[in-house]
Amino acid sequence: KMSAQIGMGEVKGVVVVVGCGLAGCMTAMLLARRGYTVEIFERNPDWRTKFKLEGDDLHRSNIKRSINLALSHRGRCALGRIGLEAEVLKFAVPMRGRAIHTSKNVLDPLGFQPYDAYDRKNCIYSVGRERLNNLLLEKLEEMPNVTVRFSHGLMHVDGEGVAHFCNGTGESLNTYNDYAKGTYQIKPRLIIGADGAYSTVREAMLRLQSTNFSRRYISHGYKELTIPADSSGGYALKNHEALHIWPRGSFMMIALPNPDKSFTATIFAPLHTEPAENNTSNIGLMDIKTRDDVKEYMSTHFPDALGAMPNYQEEFLENPTSPLVMVEVTPWNIKDKMVLLGDAAHAMVPFYGQGMNSAFEDCLYLDECIDKFKGDLSLAVPHFAESRAPAGRAIAQLSLGNYLEMRHHTGSSLFLLQKKLEGALNWAFPDYWIPLYKMVTFTRIPFDKVIKREDTQANILRRSFWLGAGASAGIVVWALNKLIRSSL
Ligand SMILES: Cc1cc2nc3c(=O)[nH]c(=O)nc-3n(C[C@H](O)[C@H](O)[C@H](O)COP(=O)(O)OP(=O)(O)OC[C@H]3O[C@@H](n4cnc5c(N)ncnc54)[C@H](O)[C@@H]3O)c2cc1C
Incomplete structure (x- = not known):
């Protein structure tokens, strides 16, 4: 155990990144390219190995997130900076606008709304989360100054700036002191919290300095389903280069294309049954419990799509219903020692498709700040945190507003x-x-x-x-x- 530990003295020039998600990998890559020694830690075991050994389900339960994501300009700029934009676009499907399904009788979308009516070249891209994350990880692992440590969950950061990690199972931890110390300790130059909406780095910051923090769940959640390729092996929805929307007023279904000719559909709706207009009610996703409930719900609201979703009943009951959470925190940093980015700093609802894009832009902007201050982290980190936080709050606000536009206005x-x-x-x-x-x-x-x-x-x-x-x-x-x- 001791051999796994690093002494308590500061390891010069080492940056610790907590979280091997999209933001963690991106910022680790940018910093490593600058010559920093980077240690990046992930609480979960390496899902690439688990995926191979135990199948898709385990991997999906590990990532607990959407299968695909909309990549747009801000995210592309960050990928461009690390030289991976072209490679990512090779496995991405362009989406040139919104295809709107307002009729409940026909599967074909009735309307198409280009994302940029003036410049039709502008489009967003559907990318597989796992493939993107794995590509970033592979590239990171190739860098000599990066160490990737899976199965290492951060437990806390103490007042001396020492980060305490525990191996995934915690099997060697028997006493309270074992837990407090963890199985691996490091005192780096900088700790970057890229550990998502439930960030432990942020928890540590809340204890170490006066920090304002709020986490808010909206009353709606989401459920993912599949629209597989049709019998001839093609896309089942006409106009596959689009983000499909079934706006239903107070809720909606969307579908993003995948390179294997399937679509991933997501229903965003109230989690619990809510009263609606004309003495009716909007059934909550959590209140749909049997095959018959599913059939009734889907054939009432999305009958046009059912022909393209052969397994919708099983999937509906098997796939998790997930909540949607928003996080706000100020400040994002403790001096030049700890800083948050991505969902850890500003988790938002996904209706503008900007969570990952803005997280990537955080990483890029931090890199630009380091440029601006000629590598002086003592100036760059506080400047980043202070000047970027208003943007984080703004995109969270815009994302919430866009839900109404997607589920309601797109049909008008x-x-x-x-x-x-x-x-x-x-x-x-x-x-x-x-x-x-x-x-x-x-x-x-x-x-x-x-x-x-x-x-x-x-x-x-x-x-x-x-x-x-x-x-x-x-x-x-x-x-x-x-x-x-x-x-x-
Ligand atoms: C349904 C849905 C659809 C979305 N669609 C889009 C979209 O179309 N476009 C878009 O841009 N964004 C989208 N998003 C948002 C996007 O998924 C997130 O903003 C993005 O994943 C944030 O990345 P992150 O790296 O900050 O956090 P995360 O992806 O949450 O990664 C955090 C990582 O840190 C690890 N971790 C956590 N705690 C610890 C710890 N204590 N120690 C070590 N490791 C730890 C976690 O295991 C995880 O691997 C969507 C989100 C949802 C829920």
Whole structure:
């Protein structure tokens, strides 16, 4: 046990990254490229080995997350920085817009809403989470200055800045002191908490300094199902280069394409049954318990899709129903010793498809801050934490707002009209007028600035509307006046 421990003196230049998820691997890679010695720790055993040994189910229960993700500009920029963008795009499926399923009678989408009406080249990409994570891990393992330690869960960080890890099973821990010390200790130059929404690094920060923290569960959750390839081996949904949405007002189903010609469908709906309009109720996902319940729910709300989902009843009952959580924390750092990024700093609901993208952008921005301060972490880390936190709060807020747009507005013709108008304005004034979705998804404008800019644009639109309405009313009055005078 002792041989596994590192002495208590600070190991110069070592950066500890906690969490081998997407953000952890990305930041580890960026720092290692700068020459830091990086030790990256993951609580779970290596899922690549487990996956091979024990099958898909175990792996899925380990990742406990969506199977695929929408990758967009911010994430691509970070991948570009580590030279992996082209490789990732090879196994990604482009999604050029939203395909909307408003009819309950036909499977084909009735509407298509391009993501960028002005520049159709702009699209987002569906990527497999596992494949992306594994690619990052493989590349990390090739770097001589990186050590990847699976089955090492961080337990706590003490007041001296020593991080205490425990091996996955904790089998060698018998006494309270064993637990407090852990099986592996290290005092690095910097600890990066990339350990997700339930971060232990953040827990340690809450104890070590005055830190504000909130974790909020929304009342809706999600359930994943599969739309397999059709009998001829092709995609079962027409227009596979799209993110499919079945907007149903207060809930929805979406589907993202996979390279194997399947789609992963996700139902976002209340977890518990809620009263709805006209004395009806929205059945909660947790209250659907039998095959008959599933059949009734799906054939009431998504009958058009059932023909393409042969195993929906089994999957519905077998696959977990998962909650959706939002995290807010300030500050994100303790001086230049500990810092949070990704979900650990700003977990959000997934409706803007920006959780991973913004996590990757955090990593990229930290790297840019290190550039800006010429490698001086004592300046770069606090600057990163302070200047990036408003963006984290902003994207969490935008993500929640986008749920209403996806589940409700995408099915309305007024919304389509608004999108067309925004597209036209963007075409006429490309540098001045950028639709909200485009700013979030296809630019690197900081999210807090996106909100400010969108407020200004919405104000201009409102004023132009009233100006136009006023001018039209003036013309009508003038014309009426002329008509009356000439008739009398
Ligand atoms: C249904 C759903 C759909 C989504 N779709 C999208 C999308 O389309 N686009 C998008 O950009 N984002 C999407 N997201 C968000 C995205 O999944 C997250 O934002 C992203 O995974 C965050 O990465 P992370 O590395 O910060 O955290 P995580 O992915 O949670 O990784 C944290 C890692 O840390 C490890 N860990 C935790 N505690 C410890 C510890 N004490 N010691 C050591 N290791 C530890 C965990 O095991 C895990 O491996 C979606 C999320 C959900 C739930």
